[in-house]
Amino acid sequence: MALLDIDAGRLTARLVLERPEAVEDAQGGAETGFVELARVWALIEPFGFAEEEKGPGLVSTVTHHVTVRARAELAAGQRFRKGARVFEILALRDPDETGRFQVALCHEVTG
Structure with missing residues (x-):
């Protein structure tokens, strides 16, 4: 596969990567919360609408x-957060199979 020319200077959005984690609720059960990874x-x-x-x-x-x-x-299953915007990670791919970058297909959570 050909090496893609991905300009790291275009990575200008600062995002918080979060993973899901079970958090106990007041009823003795658990609900899904998110913990910052990086x-x-x-x-x-x-990409689409x-x-x-x-x-x-x-x-x-x-x-x-x-x-x-x-x-x-x-x-997949983790999410990115940018302020109030949340992007759920649906799938990942390595665009040129070099292990330098990853492209995540994300669904923006609204409402």
Whole structure:
């Protein structure tokens, strides 16, 4: 596979990488919380937009490609946070199979 020319200078968004963790609730059960793993520089690129009818109205889904330097602990099911914006990681890929960068397909959580 050809080496892609990914300009690290384009990684200008500062994101918090978080992993899910079970947190005890007041009822003796557990709910899913998130714990910060790292702060990373990233490139966020809108990828797609869709609307579907659910319940009483339309629900919008926005997907993004988020490019970061490769990290061993990065996995689907984690999420990125940028202020109030949250990006759930659906899938990961190495764009040129060199282990330098990873591209995450993310769903932006709204509402």
